[in-house]
Every structure is written in C-alpha cells, then in structure tokens.
Amino acid sequence: MHKKIMIFILAIISIALLYVLITREKPVEIVYQLSADALEIVPNIEQTAPLTHPDFVKPVYEPIIPEGVNLALEGKVEVSSFVQAYNGRKVIDGKTGGASYWEAEPSAYPNRLTLDLKEAHEVHAIKVMLNPSNLWGERNQTFQINYGADADHMSELVASTSYTFSPDTANEVVVEFTPVNARYIALIFTENSGAGGAQVAELEVYGK
Ligand SMILES: [Ca+2]
Numbered sequence: 001m002h003k004k005i006m007i008f009i010l011a012i013i014s015i016a017l018l019y020v021l022i023t024r025e026k027p028v029e030i031v032y033q034l035s036a037d038a039l040e041i042v043p044n045i046e047q048t049a050p051l052t053h054p055d056f057v058k059p060v061y062e063p064i065i066p067e068g069v070n071l072a073l074e075g076k077v078e079v080s081s082f083v084q085a086y087n088g089r090k091v092i093d094g095k096t097g098g099a100s101y102w103e104a105e106p107s108a109y110p111n112r113l114t115l116d117l118k119e120a121h122e123v124h125a126i127k128v129m130l131n132p133s134n135l136w137g138e139r140n141q142t143f144q145i146n147y148g149a150d151a152d153h154m155s156e157l158v159a160s161t162s163y164t165f166s167p168d169t170a171n172e173v174v175v176e177f178t179p180v181n182a183r184y185i186a187l188i189f190t191e192n193s194g195a196g197g198a199q200v201a202e203l204e205v206y207g208k
Contacts, residue, residue: 007183080111102200103195109197123182126185127173128197147185160188
C-alpha cells in the first residue's frame with residue numbers, strides 16, 4: 001500500500017513538471033522590419049582594382065637629374081673628419097645604399113667636404129643625396145657652397161642654407177646656380193638635425 005502511494009506521488013510530481021515545461025513562457029523573438037521605401041539602394045560600383053582614399057596616396061616623386069654630366073665621379077674628396085668607415089670617398093662611389101655615406105665626427109662643426117674635379121669645369125648644379133630608404137627619416141642639413149680654382153682660396157657660391165632631406169623626395173637635394181668655372185667645390189656644414197655631424201651618401205656635381 002505504501003509503495004502505491006509513493007508511485008502516485010511521483011506520478012503527480014512528473015505531471016506537474018511536464019505541465020511547467022509545456023506552459024513556461026518562451027523567449028520572445030524580436031524581428032525588425034524596414035519598409036521598402038525606408039531603404040536606400042546603392043548601386044554596386046565598378047571596381048577592377050583595389051581603391052585607396054586620395055588622402056592616403058603619396059605623390060610619385062620623380063628624381064631630379066640636372067642637365068649635363070656628373071663630374072664628381074672622376075674627382076677626389078677631402079673631408080674635415082669622419083667616423084668609423086664612413087669616410088669621404090663614400091660620397092663619389094656612385095652608391096647611396098647601405099654604409100656608402102660620409103658622416104663627420106659629432107659636435108665638430110663646421111664639417112667641410114671638398115671635392116677636387118682635378119681640372120676646371122663650368123659647373124651649374126650640385127646634387128646632395130642620402131640613402132633614399134624610409135629608414136632614413138626626414139632631417140635638415142645646413143651648408144654653404146664654395147667654389148674656386150684653388151682649394152685654399154675659394155669663394156662663396158651659395159650662402160648657408162637649411163635644406164630638407166625627406167624620404168618622400170628620395171632624400172636628395174638639388175641646388176642650381178649661375179654657371180661658374182670651378183676646379184674645387186666645397187660644402188661647409190653647420191647643422192644636421194638627424195645626426196651629430198654632416199651626412200652625405202653621394203655628392204654629384206653637374207657641368208660641362
Ligand atoms: Ca656613396
């Protein structure tokens with residue numbers, strides 16, 4: 001008899017649980033609907049290549065090549081100082097990459113770079129280059145340009161000026177001037193915002 005009561009109670013509990021499961025509130029599914037006239041239909045653009053926003057497009061820099069011939073490659077260089085292997089000969093080896101640059105001793109201004117063209121030429125432009133890589137960040141270098149027939153008696157050709165070297169413009173600076181007859185061209189540096197002394201990867205001198 002006792003067993004029957006237990007089975008009866010269990011049956012009642014089971015029915016009660018079943019009732020609760022069946023009748024419990026189901027989660028409400030919310031569906032948003034937009035009417036057709038609330039939608040803006042945008043036609044698919046014709047795209048055949050990746051698009052870049054114009055604000056992020058860098059203008060292409062075309063290296064400046066002055067008229068005439070680069071006479072510096074046949075010349076001879078003297079510098080007021082240099083550090084480690086970054087000696088003066090590096091500015092006329094035709095290379096701007098890697099370790100192929102001159103760097104003057106730090107805090108030893110003025111830093112002088114003198115190029116002997118071995119004979120007088122009519123020259124009208126120089127190009128001063130650093131490594132064009134982005135690793136060489138923007139810097140300003142201030143230098144005066146002198147010229148002459150005699151290394152010990154040079155005249156001012158271009159007054160001291162601060163020039164910006166930027167990887168956006170190939171880290172190069174071209175200075176053009178009224179043609180002069182020169183055997184020697186000298187750059188006298190008094191400032192470099194990117195290092196303790198002057199830096200030049202390549203010095204080109206253009207003339208006839
Ligand atoms: Ca070089």
